[in-house]
Every structure is written in C-alpha cells, then in structure tokens.
Amino acid sequence: MPPSTPPTIPGFAYHRIPVATDVSLNVAVGGSGGTPVVLLHGFPQTHLMWRHVAADLAADHLVICPDLRGYGASDKPAEPAENADPTTYSKRTMAADIVMLARALGYDRFALVGHDRGALVAIRAGLDHPDTVTHLASLDVLPTLDMWDVLHGTTAAVAFHLYLMAQPPGLPEQLIGAAPDAFFGHFLDQWTRDSESAAIPDDIRAAYLKASREAVPSIVADYRASAGIDIEHDLTDRESGNRLRMPVTVLQQDWGAALGFDAAARWAAWATDLRHRTVSCGHFMAEEAPAEVTEAVRDLLTRTP
Template identity: 40%
Template sequence: MWAPIASILARRFTVVCSDLRGYGDSSKPASQPDHSTYSFRALAADQVQLMRGLGFTTFHLVGHDRGGRAGHRAALDHPDVIRSLAVLDIIPTHTLITSIDHQTAAGYWHWFFLSLPSPTPETLIGHDPDLFFTNSVATWGAGSIDKFDPAQLAEYRRCWNNPEMIRASCEDYRAALTIDFEHDAADLHRTITCPTLAMWGTRGLMARKYDITATWQRRCAELETAAVDGGHFFVDEQPTRTAELLGDYLDRCEQRRGH
C-alpha cells in the first residue's frame, strides 16, 4: 500500500514502513484465549519498540484502517512518543461497534465473519483466498481490483495466501470485538493530545455514514481533516494526492515543533 507514497515522503522525511503483527512478513505469534496477542495495544507497542530499536524515541505515525486503529491506541498508550497521528478512513473502533446499523453491518460484514470462533473463518477463507480477498477489496470500497497497481496486487496475493496470515488476521478482528472494545471503553474519557489528521475517501462507507470530523473532534485535542476522491482504498487509488496531503501535514507539525 505505502510503496509509492513512501518514495515521495522519503524526499523530506525518514520513512519506516512496517507490516503490522500478523500481516505481510511480520511475525505471527500464537493466539491467546483472550485474543490479547493481536490487540491494538499489542500492535501499537510493536511500533514503539520497532522505532526505538531503529533509534527513534519519538515519531509521527500514519495508519490506514487497522494501522490507524493501532495508531489511535499508540497515541493513547504512548503520548510522549507519538509526535502526530494520521488516521485514514476510520472512526474510533468503539464508536463504530456501538453505532452499527443495517447499512454499516452490510458494508463491514467482514468484522463479524472474521471474528467467528476458530477455525470457521480460517477454513472457509483458506479454501480459496484469492476469491475471498479480491471480492472483499471490491466490496470494501475500491470498486474494482483493476484499480490496484499490478506489482502491489501481486504482493498482496503472496501474503494473503499464507495460512498463518489468515489465522492472524482473524485474531485481529476477534480482538477488536473483545479486548480492544474493553480497552477503548475504559479510555472514553481520554483524548489524543498530539496533533491529529483524519483523512478519508469521499466515496467510502465511513464518509457516507458518519460525520467524521465531528466524531474525531470529540477524541482529539487538535484535529485537522482532509478528504480524497476515492473509496476506502483511496491510498492505493490516489497515492500522489495522499502523499501530498500527508507531507504538507507533517511539515506543519514539524514547523510547530520548531517554534
């Protein structure tokens, strides 16, 4: 997802792109009964540890979808580490779960399918991963798999055919409806203290169903917003425009820090 964007931002910033725990080529540890292994708290801690290991005690964090949810948790759990946060095409997890209606449920059906007890979703997806994931990409807002860069799509396919990634992704969603919900409920009184950018695709379900600005304003001390023509995968559809908006935002954050 980030390949074309990273190359643009790297002209002005040091860029680190990591696969979340359980995805891509990152580790896929064994699951725990409470699903805590794949909680957003665990995923956020991974990013802080990774950056610390690379010599960065503070950093800006940009995340799309699951990465944005891990970023939200990182900003709450590690406020002295996260310089700024950018969340792309999401609303807070707790808000989404507690406001489900029939239209959101139809669009986010995968949240409930993937969170079914093991091994039901893993077995069904594993029967034909290409069918499941290509159809999912289309129904989640891309409109057509043809909009994806062929090289990036080949990399997606390589990863989603790994049975361990399928298992781990299901655990991610099981955590969202259980331990993540508990963590978020306990922190509803807290706000993100670092500068935050909420960005979304104008044709995505989140933009159609929610006032994204108002939703994040209740959670952030300092919020900026930006909208990009596209669906949920506007990052893949419009990488140049996405990189431009992110770069300008990060520049402003650094300028404020300098003052």
C-alpha cells in the same frame, strides 16, 4: 522457470527487527533527515501499499514501513489454543511493537500514519504513548468504539467481514481458508473506486493475495481482538477522558453520510487538534490518490505538537 522476485519499495533497505518475544517485523526503511515517519498498512495489504507515498516522503524524512505483526513477512504468533490470550493481536500489543521498532532503529519520537487496520494501531499508539507519537494521521477508518456504534441495520452488510471474523476461533478461519483469494480479492475489487484503474497493479495484487493466504489465522485474530479486548481498552479511555493530544489529520471517504453519521464529530471526541476532510477516491487512497495523501502528511508534519 525461476520464481519471480517479490516486489519491494525501490531504494528502501529491508530489515527484520525483533520487537517482542519471538516476534520480529519485516520493515522497509528509506530516506534520511527530518521527522521520522512510520507508515502502517491496512487490510488486506502489506507495507507495499505505501510505495508511492514512502518514496515521496523519503526525499526529506526517514520513512519506516513495517508489516504489522500477523501480516506480510512479519512474524505471526498464534493465539493460545487453550486459555486464549486476547492480547496477542490487541491494538495495544501491536502499537507496542511499533514503539519498540522505532526504538530499535534509534528513535524515541516519531510521526505515525495508518490506514485501515494500521490506523487502529496508530490510534492506540497515540493514546498509549502520547510522548512518543508526535503527529498522527488516520486514513479511512473510525476509532474502534465508533466503528461498532455506527454499524446497524442493512447498511452494516458492507462490513460483513467484521462480524465474520469476530466469531470464536475455528469457523471463520475454516471458511476464509477454503477460498482465500476470493475472500481477500473481494475487498481489493470492491473497495477500489475505479476497478479499471492501475492503482493496484497485478504484481502488487498477487503479493497481497499471497501474503493474506499465508496469514488467515493471524488476520482473523486481529479482527477478533477489535470485537473484544480493543473495545475494552477504548471504553477505558473514553470513560477516563484520555484523548489524542498530538496534531491529528483524518482522511476519509464520505461514507459517514451514506451510513447516517457525522464522521468529523465522531473524531472530534477523540482528538484535541483535529483536521478532518473527505476525499473522492476509494478506500485504498494511498494507492489511488498518493499525491493527496502525501500532501496531507506533509501538512500534518508542519503543525506544532
């Protein structure tokens, strides 16, 4: 029986674009005209999480959906075994990848939408490249510093994976690699509001699990950076007063109430032009509530940078 064809976003063209030394990204590009919009996926997903939103936005925008470095079909550079370079999967490095990707496609300015890990990359891109990122949307994540600040006590158990993957190289990779489908599948199940819904159909789920199985070391390295060098970069910005100067839209579940913090206030410290609202779906909102996400992105793009 021949192998099944991997799922794609219908109507989008696929490319491999070099963005750094020995690093090329897998990217789906569709649509034309309007403000270019780059969509960055989260964990444990690939660019396919944007399949509904991307198809809608492509009616009047150029839409660019890459797999982040270390994920999906993009390259997965290894962390150096000795004298480890913590910048390999820093959000600063991953943000620079996206800027280079857009330039390779002919765009010096673009709107940026990120979910989960992709949102952390988008935030860093907005802080580091304010003249490049025209608009920014973040789906269901807090900036790195705030994420660590609000996790405490038994409520932090919901984010056990953050602590596991923050450990030095070796143990987390071994533990996750021993049962990758169980590990990554746990989040696909637990973070979906309605586990019986068709938000993540079988072929997409299989693609996510396959991609994650093949990327355990790089996924762990991405998370490890968020417990180290990413904090350093965020602290520097906080101390210097660097903020997101473009229009910012944030969509989040109301987990701030559950964990005892004001998510909108946390975000207001980082963005000068902020629209923050909670949504009623689960974590994978681009797949569970794509119309609501698309509407929010379209509203964002109407705001004057």
